[in-house]
Amino acid sequence: MGTVTITDVARTADVSAATVSRVLNNPDGVSPELRQRVIEAIDALGYRPNSSARSLRTRATRVLGVIVSDVTNPFFTSMVRGVEDVAQKSGYSVMLANTDEDLAKEQRYLQVFAAEQIAGVVLSPASATDTHIDVLSSRGIPAVTFDRRLRTADVDRVTINNRRAAEQATEHLIEQGCRRIAFISGPPGISTSSERLAGYHAGLRRAGLPVEPGLVSDGGFRVVSGHEAALRLLAQDPRPDGMLVANNLMTVGAVDALDDLALRVPADLALVGFDDLSWALNARSRITTVDQPTYEIGVRAAELLLGRVQGERSPTRRITLPATLTVRDSSRRLPVSGGQPVS
Amino acid sequence: MGTVTITDVARTADVSAATVSRVLNNPDGVSPELRQRVIEAIDALGYRPNSSARSLRTRATRVLGVIVSDVTNPFFTSMVRGVEDVAQKSGYSVMLANTDEDLAKEQRYLQVFAAEQIAGVVLSPASATDTHIDVLSSRGIPAVTFDRRLRTADVDRVTINNRRAAEQATEHLIEQGCRRIAFISGPPGISTSSERLAGYHAGLRRAGLPVEPGLVSDGGFRVVSGHEAALRLLAQDPRPDGMLVANNLMTVGAVDALDDLALRVPADLALVGFDDLSWALNARSRITTVDQPTYEIGVRAAELLLGRVQGERSPTRRITLPATLTVRDSSRRLPVSGGQPVS
DNA sequence: ATGAAAGCGCTAACAC
DNA sequence: GTGTTAGCGCTTTCAT
Numbered sequence: 001m002g003t004v005t006i007t008d009v010a011r012t013a014d015v016s017a018a019t020v021s022r023v024l025n026n027p028d029g030v031s032p033e034l035r036q037r038v039i040e041a042i043d044a045l046g047y048r049p050n051s052s053a054r055s056l057r058t059r060a061t062r063v064l065g066v067i068v069s070d071v072t073n074p075f076f077t078s079m080v081r082g083v084e085d086v087a088q089k090s091g092y093s094v095m096l097a098n099t100d101e102d103l104a105k106e107q108r109y110l111q112v113f114a115a116e117q118i119a120g121v122v123l124s125p126a127s128a129t130d131t132h133i134d135v136l137s138s139r140g141i142p143a144v145t146f147d148r149r150l151r152t153a154d155v156d157r158v159t160i161n162n163r164r165a166a167e168q169a170t171e172h173l174i175e176q177g178c179r180r181i182a183f184i185s186g187p188p189g190i191s192t193s194s195e196r197l198a199g200y201h202a203g204l205r206r207a208g209l210p211v212e213p214g215l216v217s218d219g220g221f222r223v224v225s226g227h228e229a230a231l232r233l234l235a236q237d238p239r240p241d242g243m244l245v246a247n248n249l250m251t252v253g254a255v256d257a258l259d260d261l262a263l264r265v266p267a268d269l270a271l272v273g274f275d276d277l278s279w280a281l282n283a284r285s286r287i288t289t290v291d292q293p294t295y296e297i298g299v300r301a302a303e304l305l306l307g308r309v310q311g312e313r314s315p316t317r318r319i320t321l322p323a324t325l326t327v328r329d330s331s332r333r334l335p336v337s338g339g340q341p342v343s
Numbered sequence: 344m345g346t347v348t349i350t351d352v353a354r355t356a357d358v359s360a361a362t363v364s365r366v367l368n369n370p371d372g373v374s375p376e377l378r379q380r381v382i383e384a385i386d387a388l389g390y391r392p393n394s395s396a397r398s399l400r401t402r403a404t405r406v407l408g409v410i411v412s413d414v415t416n417p418f419f420t421s422m423v424r425g426v427e428d429v430a431q432k433s434g435y436s437v438m439l440a441n442t443d444e445d446l447a448k449e450q451r452y453l454q455v456f457a458a459e460q461i462a463g464v465v466l467s468p469a470s471a472t473d474t475h476i477d478v479l480s481s482r483g484i485p486a487v488t489f490d491r492r493l494r495t496a497d498v499d500r501v502t503i504n505n506r507r508a509a510e511q512a513t514e515h516l517i518e519q520g521c522r523r524i525a526f527i528s529g530p531p532g533i534s535t536s537s538e539r540l541a542g543y544h545a546g547l548r549r550a551g552l553p554v555e556p557g558l559v560s561d562g563g564f565r566v567v568s569g570h571e572a573a574l575r576l577l578a579q580d581p582r583p584d585g586m587l588v589a590n591n592l593m594t595v596g597a598v599d600a601l602d603d604l605a606l607r608v609p610a611d612l613a614l615v616g617f618d619d620l621s622w623a624l625n626a627r628s629r630i631t632t633v634d635q636p637t638y639e640i641g642v643r644a645a646e647l648l649l650g651r652v653q654g655e656r657s658p659t660r661r662i663t664l665p666a667t668l669t670v671r672d673s674s675r676r677l678p679v680s681g682g683q684p685v686s
Numbered sequence: 687a688t689g690a691a692a693g694c695g696c697t698a699a700c701a702c
Numbered sequence: 703g704t705g706t707t708a709g710c711g712c713t714t715t716c717a718t
Contacts (some may be wrong), residue, residue, distance in 0.1 A: 003402075005711055016689045021657040021713055031687060048458040052404070053711030055395035056694050059346075063438075071424065072622070075417040081414060095406075096439040098424060112436060190658060220356060246592060252623065279415070279566060280623040282600050348695055359705045373703060396695030399710050530698055 004047045013041035025132035052213035063093045065113040067106060071098040071298045072127040075275045076296055077246055079146055082298020083122055090306055099126050107132045114139055120305040124148045126193040142308030150189045158300045158319040162195035165290045165323045169244050170203025172325060176270050176333040178242030182215045182233040184226055184254060186246045196246045219250045226250025230257030241269055248275035255285060270331040291322050347390045358385035406436045408456040410449060410466035414441040418591055418618045418637055422489055426465055433649055442469055452474045457482055463648040467491045471534040472543020485651030489644040500644045501662040505538035508633045508666045512587050512615045513546025515668060519613050519676040521585030525558045525576040527569055529589045539589045547674045562593045569593025573600035584612055591618035598628060613674040629672035636664050
């Protein structure tokens with residue numbers, strides 16, 4: 001009952017270990033009869049290849065690394081599940097790391113992954129410019145970014161069109177009659193932050209509205225920072241009549257701030273957030289959101305990555321998935337119809 | 344610039360590979376001078392041990408497996424972070440798996456982990472009785488459960504006192520004047536479900552209130568099921584005047600249901616939930632909750648597990664961490680003071 | 687198409 | 703205290 005090795009299988013099937021190995025890795029190179037015998041022996045013995053030995057020999061593991069900036073945010077974990085499902089179907093495991101938007105942590109995990117000879121990495125980088133994925137590329141380990149992109153490295157990525165999504169959200173607010181639209185941005189240096197900010201600006205410009213820096217406040221993509229930013233923005237006179245928030249957690253904080261100030265949505269202020277909020281107390285709040293296909297983002301990222309892992313050499317791929325502006329009560333001041341596609 | 348191996352280090356430091364290995368694994372067995380030279384060589388060359396080779400040799404990885412029943416629930420991911428932080432400090436990586444409360448998935452991951460010769464596993468089992476951790480124990484791989492426990496296996500665990508927590512929450516509702524207290528339970532077969540249900544019953548009994556089966560509804564630990572269960576329970580006549588909900592996501596759903604029915608909290612119904620809700624839109628809803636020390640649960644579980652991994656042979660350890668009933672607006676019908684410890 | 691043999695990088699006996 | 707040696711389980715030339 002000790003470990004069953006490839007030699008045991010070979011002996012049972014009365015073939016060499018090499019043949020067993022071939023059956024496992026390149027079934028076509030073995031005659032049907034032998035293949036059959038080997039498979040039976042494997043089943044009979046309950047043989048499972050030792051992944052350490054395999055990795056040692058091939059210099060590659062069957063593990064994918066996933067680095068997200070906040071594991072406690074369902075937005076990211078939903079993407080991770082997409083990665084996980086695809087990976088598992090292909091016989092890969094997933095190793096998850098959390099960076100808390102901390103560049104040093106990200107770097108450390110990248111190094112760990114490289115040292116572990118991980119097959120490939122999917123990540124949502126904590127910075128669009130200060131990245132250290134070169135520790136991967138220098139070892140030939142492929143990487144794919146999801147949700148965010150890297151400006152300083154040429155890497156596959158799967159994102160939504162953040163600029164356009166923010167622009168449409170802004171336009172929607174303007175259509176609803178808003179004229180002073182505040183924007184709670186993400187931390188500077190992250191692609192989604194700058195792109196969504198750019199989209200917000202574009203939306204204002206297109207409508208001939210002034211771009212007022214005082215209407216923008218940086219948040220940290222977390223509940224508290226959204227709360228603080230909203231309080232800051234809403235203290236202004238004249239008060240904003242619309243607000244766009246760059247991620248889900250900050251939207252939660254912003255709603256809290258509105259409650260603090262006893263402001264009614266959408267009467268006093270029309271609100272639009274990013275990302276699904278169905279895990280939050282929102283059925284009644286009915287917040288209008290830019291919904292991203294999170295699970296599918298993960299799926300596509302994993303597919304891209306596995307392609308690279310398996311040696312695909314095509315030029316850098318950039319997948320842009322559609323986001324949808326789902327209009328709900330929080331921004332509805334005029335009679336409007338349901339969801340409208342973005343990008 | 345290919346991979347730096349232990350032989351390279353040995354040559355540079357002018358010692359044998361065995362000495363380098365000793366410096367790495369058992370520094371005291373090497374004279375200070377040699378140790379120094381080896382360390383310098385390691386730094387100079389940027390040597391990182393090949394974990395596959397090491398695992399192949401030692402028949403053990405430096406990886407911990409973590410199996411949770413819902414990765415998108417911040418309650419679990421917060422615990423995972425506790426595990427992660429402890430693991431990393433000890434040079435272990437973490438492999439995360441998600442089961443969706445699906446026993447088959449759990450079993451599959453357990454098998455994968457066993458095959459990967461993972462060092463140890465922390466899990467929140469999807470069933471208190473139907474478990475397959477014997478695939479671990481039969482290979483000498485230690486396991487620790489967190490949040491939940493296993494009735495049919497003798498395993499280390501770290502939990503709160505769920506029975507007592509639910510009992511105190513129930514007593515609190517009774518103190519606030521509730522007489523018909525509904526309970527939204529978790530899925531049957533999970534220890535937290537049955538223990539919290541037992542606590543709810545105990546609370547009622549202690550106050551001389553009748554235990555009415557019609558006031559209990561099973562939910563699936565998710566938002567929708569909480570919503571459905573609440574609608575079911577609130578359709579009764581006479582309507583419940585209090586409600587206890589067995590986890591965070593279901594509480595979110597229950598709040599939605601209350602809104603659906605235009606019921607006010609706490610006037611029409613006093614509400615108490617389990618687990619932190621600060622990531623949800625609750626600053627204003629101000630839901631009274633039984634708060635668990637999630638991060639610390641993860642920390643303690645990891646410490647326990649690492650102890651076992653390192654050969655600790657003590658009898659089964661059961662760590663019970665304190666939970667706190669944090670009274671907020673949703674259940675406050677009488678003037679009451681702040682938080683009170685539970686268990 | 688199949689087998690024999692070498693070796694991936696490391697650790698653990700065993701000698702000295 | 704240190705070096706030598708063997709071998710973990712697998713894949714991959716290289717013969718045949």
